[in-house]
Amino acid sequence: MCNKTYCHKSSLITHQQRVHSGERPYSCEVCNKAFCQKSSLIIHQRIHSGERPYSCEVCNKAFSQKYTLITHQRIHSGERPYICDVCNKAFTDHGSYARHQRIHNGERQYTCEVCNKAFSQKNALTTHQHTHSGERQYTCEMCNKAFSQKGNLITHHRLHSGERPYVCDVCSKSFSRQRSLITHQRTHSGDCPYTCDVCNRAFSDKSNLIRHQRIHSG
Numbered sequence: 508m509c510n511k512t513y514c515h516k517s518s519l520i521t522h523q524q525r526v527h528s529g530e531r532p533y534s535c536e537v538c539n540k541a542f543c544q545k546s547s548l549i550i551h552q553r554i555h556s557g558e559r560p561y562s563c564e565v566c567n568k569a570f571s572q573k574y575t576l577i578t579h580q581r582i583h584s585g586e587r588p589y590i591c592d593v594c595n596k597a598f599t600d601h602g603s604y605a606r607h608q609r610i611h612n613g614e615r616q617y618t619c620e621v622c623n624k625a626f627s628q629k630n631a632l633t634t635h636q637h638t639h640s641g642e643r644q645y646t647c648e649m650c651n652k653a654f655s656q657k658g659n660l661i662t663h664h665r666l667h668s669g670e671r672p673y674v675c676d677v678c679s680k681s682f683s684r685q686r687s688l689i690t691h692q693r694t695h696s697g698d699c700p701y702t703c704d705v706c707n708r709a710f711s712d713k714s715n716l717i718r719h720q721r722i723h724s725g
Contacts, residue, residue, distance in 0.1 A: 508527050513519045524530055525543030533548040534541045537555045542548045550572055553559070559569035561576040565583045570576045578600045581587065587597030589604035593611045598604040606628050609615070615625035617632040621639045626632040634656050637643070643653035645660040649667050654660045662684050665671065671681035673688035677695045682688045690712045693699065699709035701716040705723045710716040 531541035609627035637655035665683035693711035
């Protein structure tokens with residue numbers, strides 16, 4: 508059925524009976540979630556018990572699954588074994604690699620039920636839905652300004668800290684947002700990707716194009 512291979516016949520039989528038949532004989536006594544393998548149930552139960560038996564020897568962060576620890580350790584080692592064959596971007600785990608590939612193949616399986624806008628990642632859909640609900644769950648502890656996206660809050664924090672992590676490699680000017688650096692770099696490259704559809708005047712920044720278009724719209 509799926510060409511998966513095993514070194515023991517008993518493992519093949521177990522696989523066939525449970526994965527393809529849908530049999531799940533091992534149930535969690537806390538939440539009644541069922542599993543086809545006992546080992547999967549044991550790992551799941553750690554969610555309820557809080558047990559994290561696998562610890563990183565570098566930073567002491569603990570995990571409930573050995574695989575999660577192995578993936579985490581790649582942060583310290585710099586290992587990125589999953590490489591995109593389109594753009595060569597590398598990833599520490601298969602899940603991130605699979606999500607990234609949706610960018611290239613155009614797959615957008617998560618659709619907003621309000622406006623039908625589609626996304627390749629579930630967390631992107633969740634973040635988008637805040638624009639409809641008006642929910643702003645991330646609040647700055649210094650000025651109480653609220654944001655719908657955690658990334659926007661992190662960027663906002665730089666206004667208070669003065670941090671400017673994005674540096675132009677041409678003139679060394681620094682910015683708090685990557686988007687600002689990209690826009691700035693166009694002053695060096697001469698790239699003007701935003702064009703007025705009335706007079707064909709081109710701009711390096713979208714906001715400048717919008718301001719310009721007011722000349723035509725009045």
